[in-house]
Amino acid sequence: MSHYPFDESYDSYRTVDLHSRAAAASPYELVLQLFDGLLxxxxxxxxxxxxxxxxxxxxxxxxxxxxxxxxxxxxxxxxGGEVVQGLARLYDYCIYRISDVSVTLSLEGLDEVTGLLGVLREGWEGVNANRR
Structure with a gap:
């Protein structure tokens, strides 16, 4: 399936917008942007x-x-202590599940990972809000 010219223009716009937002972001905001892109x-x-x-x-x-x-x-x-160890295990689990979904095409597996990542994103959003 070929890309339409609009798709390429939109992708270029999104890339420029992402770069400009990332340049102005704090480390916490950058993590939130990564989560948004991931979701x-x-x-x-x-x-x-x-x-x-x-x-x-x-x-x-x-x-x-x-x-x-x-x-x-x-x-x-x-x-980072236990928090970082917990995050690492959760990221590893999400990586495992996404790899599995790639083969099984399981929407339930994809939804599970999306739910976990949504909760993590909310946590990072709370951390970012509390630092202000």
């Missing part, structure tokens, strides 16, 4: 699975895995 991509992957667009599903899930790996890699294991 958007999860929704996109769900739509691809439902529409049987398997190539696009694979691309969306790969983006999700990259974001999760980035979030996992950014954890401060030396100073």
């Amino acid at each position: 958007d991509e999860m929704a996109r992957a769900r739509g691809h699975i439902q529409a049987r667009r398997y190539q696009q599903k694979g691309q969306s899930l790969e983006k999700c895995l990259q974001i999760l790996n980035g979030l996992n890699g950014a954890l401060d294991h030396d100073n």
Whole structure:
């Protein structure tokens, strides 16, 4: 399936907008932006699975895995204690489930991960609000 010119223009606009927002963001806001992008991509992957667009599903899930790996890699294991260990286990679980969904096409599995990530995002939003 070919991209329409609008799709490419919109993707370019989103990329420029994301770069400008990221440049002005605090570390907490940056994590929130990553979660927003991750949750958007999860929704996109769900739509691809439902529409049987398997190539696009694979691309969306790969983006999700990259974001999760980035979030996992950014954890401060030396100073984070139990909270960081818990987050690392949760990120690893989400990575495992997304990899499974890529093969099984399980919408339930995708919804489970989306729910977990939504709760994590709310937690980060609370941390960001409390620092102000």
